[in-house]
Amino acid sequence: xxxxxxxxLLHKDRQRVWHPFTQMKDYALQDHLLIEKAEGIYLYDADxxxxxxxxxxxxxxxxxxxxxxxxxxxxxxxxxxxxxxxSGFTHxxxxxxxxxxxxxxxCGLGKVFYSDNGSTAVEVALxxxxxxxxxxxxxxxSKFAYLENSYHGDTLGAVSVGGVDLFHSTFKxxxxxxxxxxxxxxxxxxxxxxxxxxxxxxxxxxLEAVRRLFESSAAExxxxxxxxxxxxxxxxxxxxAAYVTGLRxxxxxxxxxxxxxxxxxxxxxxxxxxxxxxxGISPDLLCLSKGLTAGMMPxxxxxxxxxxxxxxxxxxxxxxxxxxxHSFTGNPLACAVALESLRIFEEESxxxxxxxxxxxxxxxxxxxEAFSHIAGIRxxxxxxxxxxxxxxxxxxxxxxxxxxxxxxxxxxLKEGLILRPLGxxxxxxxxxxxxxxxxxxxxxxxCTVLERLGYR
Numbered sequence: 001x002x003x004x005x006x007x008x009l010l011h012k013d014r015q016r017v018w019h020p021f022t023q024m025k026d027y028a029l030q031d032h033l034l035i036e037k038a039e040g041i042y043l044y045d046a047d048x049x050x051x052x053x054x055x056x057x058x059x060x061x062x063x064x065x066x067x068x069x070x071x072x073x074x075x076x077x078x079x080x081x082x083x084x085x086x087s088g089f090t091h092x093x094x095x096x097x098x099x100x101x102x103x104x105x106x107c108g109l110g111k112v113f114y115s116d117n118g119s120t121a122v123e124v125a126l127x128x129x130x131x132x133x134x135x136x137x138x139x140x141x142s143k144f145a146y147l148e149n150s151y152h153g154d155t156l157g158a159v160s161v162g163g164v165d166l167f168h169s170t171f172k173x174x175x176x177x178x179x180x181x182x183x184x185x186x187x188x189x190x191x192x193x194x195x196x197x198x199x200x201x202x203x204x205x206x207l208e209a210v211r212r213l214f215e216s217s218a219a220e221x222x223x224x225x226x227x228x229x230x231x232x233x234x235x236x237x238x239x240x241a242a243y244v245t246g247l248r249x250x251x252x253x254x255x256x257x258x259x260x261x262x263x264x265x266x267x268x269x270x271x272x273x274x275x276x277x278x279x280g281i282s283p284d285l286l287c288l289s290k291g292l293t294a295g296m297m298p299x300x301x302x303x304x305x306x307x308x309x310x311x312x313x314x315x316x317x318x319x320x321x322x323x324x325x326h327s328f329t330g331n332p333l334a335c336a337v338a339l340e341s342l343r344i345f346e347e348e349s350x351x352x353x354x355x356x357x358x359x360x361x362x363x364x365x366x367x368x369e370a371f372s373h374i375a376g377i378r379x380x381x382x383x384x385x386x387x388x389x390x391x392x393x394x395x396x397x398x399x400x401x402x403x404x405x406x407x408x409x410x411x412x413l414k415e416g417l418i419l420r421p422l423g424x425x426x427x428x429x430x431x432x433x434x435x436x437x438x439x440x441x442x443x444x445x446x447c448t449v450l451e452r453l454g455y456r
Contacts (some may be wrong), residue, residue, distance in 0.1 A: 001036055001046040009046075009418060010034060010369060019398070033413070038065035041431055043418065051413065052442050055420045055429045057234065059264050061296030064433035070296055073340035077333050086114065086330035093335035100342055102303060106282035110306040113322075114330040116300070118263030119153025119286035121300035122225070126157050127324055128285060128304055129257045135311040135320055138219075145179040145213060145224040145256070149234030152225060152261050152287075161225050164234050176389060178331035179221065181407055182209050184239040199240040206239075207246040214254035215354040223257035225287070228275035229380060232264040236385035238378050244279035257284040257308075262301070268345070268354050268432055271381035283383045286306065287409060294341040299334035350432050360436045364443040373455040383436070385427035388455065398424060411453060415445040 010031050018024065019032070033051075037044040043051045051155075053061065081091060098112035104306045112126075115121055126144060133141035145160035146152070153159070154167075160175040162168045163183075184206035214221065216267055260283035265275040268310045269291065269352070272278060276286070280326040285308070289300035297335040315420040329336075354414060358381050365384045368374050375392040378385055388405060390398045398404045405421030419426055428442070450456070 001034075005035060006046045029235065033418075038139055040064040040066070041434055042205075047090075049415050049416065052438070052445075053418055053431065054425070054442055055418060056431045057295060058290075059269075059429050060290040061268055061431045062294040062341060063350070064294075064431050067294065067296075067344070067433075068362050070294055070337055071341050073336050074296075074333060077336035083328065083333070084330050085327075091330070091332050091335075093332045093339060094330040097335045097339050097342075098301075100339065101288075101303065104342070105286060106274060106276050108282040108305055109286055109303040110305050111309040112362050113302045114326075114335075115302065116298050116326045116328055118289035119155040119158045119337045119404050120326060121259055121302045122158040122161075122259075122282060123287050124302040124324060125153050125225070125259045125261075125285040125287050125304075126161070126223070126391060128302065128308060128322065129259065131306045132257075132308050132311045133222050133320065134364070140220050141222045141256075143176075143178055143217075143220050143222060145181055145210070145221055147181050147183050147226060147231065147349060149183045150225070150227060151229050151231070151233035152227075153263070167233070179213055179217065181213065181224075182206055183234070183237060185237060199242065203240055203243045203246060206243060207250065207338045207442065210247065210250050210372075213248055214256060218254035218256055221254075223259045225259040225261055227261050228265060229278055230265050230275070230383060231371055235425045236378070236383065238380050240276040241280075244276065248281040248283070249280070250337055251284070252342050259283060259285045259287065261287045262288045263287055267341075268351055269381055269383060269429070270356060271358050273345070273351065276435045292341070293334055293337045295346075296337050296341075297331070298328070299331060299335040299338055300345055350387075354432050357430070357432075357434055357436060357439060358382060360439055361430070364439060367443060367447060368450075371450055371455045374450070381413050382430040382432065383427065385425055388424040388426065407448060408453060412446070412449045414451055417442065417449070418447050419446070419449075 013032060014027065034046040035043050036046045041053055043053050075445055077119055084091060096115065101112055102110060113124055123372060130142060133139065144161050145398060146163055148163040150163040152161050156174055157169050159171055161178055163180060184202045224292055226247060229238060248258055262275055266288050267273060270278065284305055286303040293299045312320050312322050335389055361384055362379050365377055365379055368377050368386055372390055374386050374393065375389055376387040388398065390396050405424040408426060409419055
């Protein structure tokens with residue numbers, strides 16, 4: 001792109017566009033990165049510079065940008081239908097996708113409800129759970145439990161069950177009340193897993209808090225929502241599978257719906273197709289989006305058990321209909337893309353490749369142990385993270401105003417890396433197409449940036 005065109009676009013961007021999760025004043029004298037092309041694991045800016053997309057473009061890209069099979073699937077679907085309403089009408093891509101999702105999802109999930117994005121998938125789950133208990137004669141079960149450090153989206157229902165104060169506290173007057181539970185934090189990690197002592201202690205303590213809550217208040221709790229294995233936006237906080245197993249047992253015992261928010265962690269991110277598989281459990285409701293369409297188009301689903309569905313199935317005059325929907329529900333193009341993505345998983349042995357790269361990632365991140373201002377190194381599947389500390393031994397953070405993570409992000413751009421921090425938490429959320437050679441190069445460049453900024 002010529003420089004005059006670039007300057008004109010960036011000027012209009014400053015004048016007209018309000019970007020998400022962004023303090024726009026940061027860009028008064030600094031340009032946003034103007035991307036002109038995306039291919040595989042790489043993004044290319046308007047000046048032709050190439051960057052590793054190590055965060056999968058906000059955790060959505062799965063098979064790499066511009067995958068030829070997915071582009072062909074879009075073209076084929078465009079020759080048939082673009083969009084049709086999904087109330088009173090149906091179509092092949094949505095039917096086939098629902099059938100495939102039920103086939104590969106944790107057992108017991110028998111129905112698929114389509115929506116547009118992760119937040120709405122969560123809203124659907126909350127409303128289904130709430131309305132279910134009314135239909136079965138337990139209207140007092142109307143509240144929800146959630147974890148501190150949790151993030152489930154930005155619509156008001158999803159924010160009401162969110163536990164990241166930085167994102168959610170401003171909107172508290174608009175929210176419904178719920179029960180906030182402690183996260184099962186594990187502070188020391190080795191080879192991507194918690195030490196046995198830390199895991200056992202953290203799981204036992206966190207599950208005991210859930211048990212106490214359910215013992216006293218289950219009669220008014222409709223559901224508990226959790227991000228299985230990784231609390232992503234809360235700081236890439238990883239917990240043992242035993243915690244998810246324990247939640248399933250407690251929810252069953254006390255008749256509380258277990259809602260698994262796998263919007264971020266589904267579709268191979270943790271090394272298995274769904275994160276719940278690590279714990280060997282099935283939730284009552286499962287929320288999916290992001291990687292559902294390999295990051296190509298907006299689409300979300302909420303899967304539920306037949307038991308939940310049957311509580312809504314009645315004559316119209318009983319008013320048990322689930323009155324919820326979206327204009328683009330079940331969009332044929334998006335459903336066709338999701339179907340093709342699932343075929344790619346099967347036909348190109350994606351999870352096998354993920355396993356190999358995950359093992360290499362586990363070895364590579366050990367290199368960060370040499371940096372004295374880094375701690376909390378952890379990894380699961382294609383996700384790895386660590387924190388920057390002023391004193392790593394005592395876990396003393398840098399002053400908030402120094403914005404160390406943001407400064408590292410800017411420096412990483414000079415090395416062809418997109419490392420989008422969560423405060424002073426740096427992480428990789430790698431697309432499944434990443435090769436071991438690319439992984440090594442990414443870690444090499446990260447180490448170069450850390451050295452330059454004096455974190456050794």
